[in-house]
Amino acid sequence: MTRALVAVSAESPDEVLAAVLAALSGTGPAVLPLVKGAEALTDEAGTSRLGEVPRAVAVVIETSGSTAAPKRVMLTTDALLASAAATSVALGGDGQWLLAIPAHYVAGVQVLVRSIAAGTTPVVLPSGHFDPEVFADFAEQLTAPLRFTSLVPVQFARLLSAAQTNYRLLTVLRRFTGILVGGQAIRPELIELADLLDLRLVRTYGSSETAGGCVYNGYPIGNTTVRVVGGELEISGAVLALGYLGDASRTAERFVEERGVRWYRTGDLGEIDPETGLVRVLGRADNVIISGGEKVSLDAVERLVRRVPGFEDAVVLGADDAEWGQVPVVVVAAALNAAVPLERIRELVGEELGKAARPSRLLTVPQIPLLSSGKPDRQALAELIR
Structure with a gap:
């Protein structure tokens, strides 16, 4: 019926x-x-x-x-x-x-x-x-x-x-x-x-x-x-x-x-x-990239990055890379960026998750685009890092 x-x-x-x-x-x-x-x-x-x-x-x-x-x-x-x-x-x-x-x-x-x-x-x-x-x-x-x-x-x-x-x-x-x-x-x-x-x-x-x-x-x-x-x-x-x-x-x-x-x-x-x-809950199973032949959970990288003062709402995405295949990229709102250098972020992530998980880039945007639910609009951000 x-x-x-x-x-x-x-x-x-x-x-x-x-x-x-x-x-x-x-x-x-x-x-x-x-x-x-x-x-x-x-x-x-x-x-x-x-x-x-x-x-x-x-x-x-x-x-x-x-x-x-x-x-x-x-x-x-x-x-x-x-x-x-x-x-x-x-x-x-x-x-x-x-x-x-x-x-x-x-x-x-x-x-x-x-x-x-x-x-x-x-x-x-x-x-x-x-x-x-x-x-x-x-x-x-x-x-x-x-x-x-x-x-x-x-x-x-x-x-x-x-x-x-x-x-x-x-x-x-x-x-x-x-x-x-x-x-x-x-x-x-x-x-x-x-x-x-x-x-x-x-x-x-x-x-x-x-x-x-x-x-x-x-x-x-x-x-x-x-x-x-x-x-x-x-x-x-x-x-x-x-x-x-x-x-x-x-x-x-x-x-x-x-x-x-x-x-x-x-x-x-x-x-x-x-x-x-x-x-x-550790993160999405489909939010994983292969960097240098190793699996890297972008959710795990994001959790670590968000512990850094000024990066509490940062978003980590995967991007294509000629050398590594794919690499993590950190996106943060300009108003929240505490001027922590990328090398420090790479060091913190690398110590806990390994070399392959280290972000390759740090992109600052005016603000993180959000869906109506309040979640980051990852599709919009992905367009910015291509």
């Missing part, structure tokens, strides 16, 4: 909330939240041009990361509600949410789903530039005993920076039962500062394919299971997506079945502590 799929403008979170509620209850079509262009996917009669999806699907999330090709992830009602239930247990109960992430991202949709499951009304932060003062204004509208929000690291960093001199903001942040931060790695110094400020930070790991975060502070939630196969993290559990809309080959590549259990191949390198079960 199938159901219709309709596009809803993510610029109207209230409309997305209503559409998702109808989809979850089975009284409405499946929903594809889009940041723009939703109107073009409906004809003059108001009929969706998107066609049909399997009946179990409630929400489709369109993703296009900083390097990967776009894809549409089909999330079932069961997966979305399983994720919401696991989050509730992990965070100590249902509560009220502040929506601070666009509603076309899985983290934004999950704020709405969790609110529906909890029977609470989310407070919606206005779109546009993320302003800590505006965040505080809307966070003060939360009235439930348990209060939550979900952020990306760049938002969290701005809040922490402002909270150090803004007591009102700090007080508001301390009222949150949980501040979920995910989407990319959080710098260690931000984690330390959050602890120093007595904030309840929850570091999340997951993706659209897992209905959002399914590993909190390094540990799987709900019935999620994580394993390592060939160095790559694989995930199973009730939160898994059905697959990719209109892309059977990619679905078969990423979702595999073994002894009756479905696993999602994340594409992330990682490790699991055999004693504690703590999951550690």
